Amino acid sequence: MASIFGHSLVAYTVAKVVDSKSSKLLVFLAIGSSVLPDLDVLGFLFGIDYLHPLGHRGFTHSILFALLWTGLLTFLFGKSRPFIFTVVLFLSTISHGVLDAMTSGGEGVGFLIPFDNARYFFPFREIKVSPIGVEKFLSEWGVRVILSEIQYIAIPCGIILLIHFFLNKS
Numbered sequence: 309m310a311s312i313f314g315h316s317l318v319a320y321t322v323a324k325v326v327d328s329k330s331s332k333l334l335v336f337l338a339i340g341s342s343v344l345p346d347l348d349v350l351g352f353l354f355g356i357d358y359l360h361p362l363g364h365r366g367f368t369h370s371i372l373f374a375l376l377w378t379g380l381l382t383f384l385f386g387k388s389r390p391f392i393f394t395v396v397l398f399l400s401t402i403s404h405g406v407l408d409a410m411t412s413g414g415e416g417v418g419f420l421i422p423f424d425n426a427r428y429f430f431p432f433r434e435i436k437v438s439p440i441g442v443e444k445f446l447s448e449w450g451v452r453v454i455l456s457e458i459q460y461i462a463i464p465c466g467i468i469l470l471i472h473f474f475l476n477k478s
Contacts, residue, residue: 310404310407310408310410310411310435310438310453310457310461311438311450311453311454311457312343312346313454313457314407314435314438314457314461314462315339315342315343315346315403315404315407316339316342316343317457317461317462317465318342318400318403318407318461318465319335319338319339319341319342319400319403320335320338320339320465321465321468321469322338322396322399322400322403323335323338323339323396323400324469324472325468325469325472326392326395326396326399327389327392327396328472328476330396333385334385334386334392334393334396337381337385337393337396337397337400338396338397338400339400341377341378341381341397341400341401342400342401342403342404343404344368344377344401344404345368345369345373345401345404345405346364346368346404347368348362348363348364348365348366348367348368348369349364349440351363351364352364358415359415359425359427361418361421361422361425364414364415365405365408365414365415365416365417365418365427366418366421367418367421367422369404369405369408369417369418369419369421370405370418370419370420370421370422371402371419371420372421372422372423373401374398374401374402374405375398377397377401378393378394378397378398378401379394381393381397382394382397405417405419406430407435407461409428409429409430409433410429410430410432410433410434410435410460411433411435411436411437411438412433412434412435412436412437413436413437414437415427416428416429417429434456434459434460435456435457435460435461436449436452436453436455436456436457437453438450438453439453
């Protein structure tokens with residue numbers, strides 16, 4: 309998986325590019341939605357196997373989950389601007405699986421669960437997989453993850469945000 313920082317930065321970028329004047333609520337929900345799929349690591353505590361549909365990178369990383377989660381949040385919080393909320397929250401939620409499918413480790417992402425339990429990676433897999441747990445993240449491995457995320461997530465997001473800013477400057 310990419311780290312919480314990489315996922316959050318993509319969600320922030322999505323929120324700002326889709327809606328330059330995104331409310332703090334929408335940005336908060338987008339960032340929360342981008343990291344939510346990794347709650348599936350709690351399954352390890354209950355003996356759920358990694359490759360089980362409810363295991364890590366399973367259902368919570370799927371397109372169906374992103375649609376259901378987006379629908380719920382849009383219904384609860386997006387009544388004034390449902391289209392914007394839907395687009396931002398769906399892209400933020402699904403971006404989690406997209407980034408994970410570009411990492412150097414793991415067993416792939418179950419984008420099509422529950423319809424197909426296959427796990428997928430993208431051909432581009434240069435983002436270093438993030439360790440699970442704070443202690444492991446504060447190690448040489450964690451430093452390599454941050455450096456790869458700067459290169460493959462932060463710099464592209466920064467460029468996109470700068471271009472967006474200058475194109476929309478009035």
